[in-house]
Amino acid sequence: MPRNDSEAVAYVGEAISRYGRDVKVVSGRHCYEDFIYNGTTRAVIDMSAMNRVGWDERRPAFVVEAGCENWSVYRALLNAFHRTLPAGSCYSVGAGGHITGGGYGLLSRLRGLVVDHLSAVDIVTWNASSNSAELHHVSASSASDDERDLFWALRGAGCGNFGVILRYYFDDLPEAPEFASIYTLSWDWASIDSAAFADLLAFYAEFVSDMPETEFSLLKLTHVSAGQLGMTVQAVSPEGATLLDHRADVERRYAEARTRFGAIVDHTPLRNPLGGHPGWTTAPVGNESVQHVTYLEALQTLNGSGPNQFGKYKSAYLNKAFPPDQVAAIHRWLRTTPHGVAESDMSQSLLQVDSYGGAVNRVASDATAVPQRDAIMKLQYQTYWLNASRPGEGRRAPYDVQADAHLGWINDFYREVYAEYGGTPDPARDPSGTVAGAYYNYPDSVLGTHAAGDVDHALWLYFLDNFRDNERNLVAVKRRWDPANVFHHAQSIPVV
Numbered sequence: 326m327p328r329n330d331s332e333a334v335a336y337v338g339e340a341i342s343r344y345g346r347d348v349k350v351v352s353g354r355h356c357y358e359d360f361i362y363n364g365t366t367r368a369v370i371d372m373s374a375m376n377r378v379g380w381d382e383r384r385p386a387f388v389v390e391a392g393c394e395n396w397s398v399y400r401a402l403l404n405a406f407h408r409t410l411p412a413g414s415c416y417s418v419g420a421g422g423h424i425t426g427g428g429y430g431l432l433s434r435l436r437g438l439v440v441d442h443l444s445a446v447d448i449v450t451w452n453a454s455s456n457s458a459e460l461h462h463v464s465a466s467s468a469s470d471d472e473r474d475l476f477w478a479l480r481g482a483g484c485g486n487f488g489v490i491l492r493y494y495f496d497d498l499p500e501a502p503e504f505a506s507i508y509t510l511s512w513d514w515a516s517i518d519s520a521a522f523a524d525l526l527a528f529y530a531e532f533v534s535d536m537p538e539t540e541f542s543l544l545k546l547t548h549v550s551a552g553q554l555g556m557t558v559q560a561v562s563p564e565g566a567t568l569l570d571h572r573a574d575v576e577r578r579y580a581e582a583r584t585r586f587g588a589i590v591d592h593t594p595l596r597n598p599l600g601g602h603p604g605w606t607t608a609p610v611g612n613e614s615v616q617h618v619t620y621l622e623a624l625q626t627l628n629g630s631g632p633n634q635f636g637k638y639k640s641a642y643l644n645k646a647f648p649p650d651q652v653a654a655i656h657r658w659l660r661t662t663p664h665g666v667a668e669s670d671m672s673q674s675l676l677q678v679d680s681y682g683g684a685v686n687r688v689a690s691d692a693t694a695v696p697q698r699d700a701i702m703k704l705q706y707q708t709y710w711l712n713a714s715r716p717g718e719g720r721r722a723p724y725d726v727q728a729d730a731h732l733g734w735i736n737d738f739y740r741e742v743y744a745e746y747g748g749t750p751d752p753a754r755d756p757s758g759t760v761a762g763a764y765y766n767y768p769d770s771v772l773g774t775h776a777a778g779d780v781d782h783a784l785w786l787y788f789l790d791n792f793r794d795n796e797r798n799l800v801a802v803k804r805r806w807d808p809a810n811v812f813h814h815a816q817s818i819p820v821v
């Protein structure tokens with residue numbers, strides 16, 4: 326656990342000299358896959374103790390160290406500078422992996438991705454010629470092409486690929502909104518037949534395309550066993566708006582949304598928190614109203630990570646409304662309980678459809694490593710389960726039955742939704758331009774791994790032409806900065 330730059334260089338050097346390629350880096354420990362902790366790992370560089378956030382006079386720039394968690398970053402930037410990042414909602418996600426993997430959240434329609442604001446990175450890399458660890462400060466204005474290319478790659482593809490990131494710099498950051506308003510509309514599964522479900526999804530696509538950039542929505546298409554499904558919307562105040570104007574505007578938009586969604590299916594008050602991220606989104610008792618709060622209070626309200634439990638995630642981007650085949654498959658799988666578990670065991674499983682677009686779409690697809698710049702919706706398939714196993718036993722008998730049921734359900738669900746493109750949201754097989762790959766910060770080993778020989782497919786879905794086709798591409802950057810492939814995992818960027 327390095328506490329400063331010189332310790333970081335020394336520890337990376339010592340760990341790699343001693344353990345070679347079996348060294349990993351960890352920050353917030355929120356990785357969805359076993360990229361860090363697995364059977365071959367022999368040393369872990371843990372960034373938790375490098376966790377300062379604030380203003381660095383020397384650069385001068387805002388600085389966020391890799392060991393920070395979202396919540397401390399939000400609080401410090403907001404309370405000391407009235408600034409914010411368009412980062413994720415869950416308070417305990419670590420800056421180390423989150424920022425370099427892209428980073429998005431409820432302000433992203435207004436402010437883009439976190440990497441869109443990034444201006445420089447401090448990173449410890451491994452020099453394979455001299456067998457030594459080196460500290461580099463890389464930015465878009467670095468003197469060498471190689472350093473500028475590395476900075477580009479770290480804006481979306483840095484997770485465990487090129488070295489150990491110590492800190493992120495931002496020359497400027499967006500002003501934090503003053504106020505935020507949150508409302509939830511929920512519907513009983515019992516009143517939704519397949520036609521109403523299709524209408525709901527069709528209208529949701531219109532709703533997110535038309536909404537002001539100050540708004541962000543999370544549609545939680547929960548498994549039928551949850552009893553209800555719902556949509557949470559956060560609307561922040563535009564710069565300069567008074568509380569009264571903001572309130573009036575949101576109340577008007579809320580009334581419109583109620584009327585228009587209500588024409589498809591009557592809403593009913595939310596009876597239980599809906600699962601998924603932001604975890605355990607809750608609403609006040611008698612919640613058929615808008616909650617008007619400060620921006621900090623909104624961050625607190627939507628910040629849950631949920632309890633510790635097992636989970637599996639898959640993602641997809643959509644550039645257009647849901648095609649009918651996908652709607653039918655989604656409806657079918659949300660009503661399917663896999664063999665091996667009771668229906669109630671599925672009550673936290675869902676497909677969450679976040680609004681996207683806005684400022685995210687005003688950046689060119691090759692300006693950062695994140696290429697998905699035309700998407701209007703970002704989908705996250707999620708399933709969770711609790712069992713009584715001890716660490717390391719979750720996939721052993723008798724717990725494996727439950728794990729296999731959940732994993733089978735989510736993998737089959739996804740494969741069927743994208744069946745027409747070969748089972749993944751592969752834009753190369755979609756002449757209609759509807760699907761646009763997946764998100765690297767939501768890694769899913771089923772898409773492809775080095776061990777299975779199909780990692781290129783996964784990396785294509787995450788990075789599209791930025792992976793290996795564009796002139797500036799991730800494979801070339803990897804070859805230049807980590808030719809010995811010291812920093813690797815099941816879905817790391819290959820050297821060739």
Ligand SMILES: Cc1cc2nc3c(=O)[nH]c(=O)nc-3n(C[C@H](O)[C@H](O)[C@H](O)COP(=O)(O)OP(=O)(O)OC[C@H]3O[C@@H](n4cnc5c(N)ncnc54)[C@H](O)[C@@H]3O)c2cc1C
Nearest residue numbers: 352353354355356413414415419421422423429484485490
């Ligand atoms: C509860 C939960 C909520 C989430 N919500 C959001 C969200 O709202 N928006 C969003 O965009 N994403 C979200 N994510 C995904 C999140 O962005 C990724 O899991 C991210 O990679 C986590 O970073 P970490 O440092 O916490 O994880 P870690 O497990 O520590 O690391 C994740 C990956 O990054 C690498 N890495 C970590 N630190 C460094 C470093 N210092 N230098 C180089 N590589 C490093 C690791 O080796 C690993 O490959 C969420 C995840 C969870 C579990």
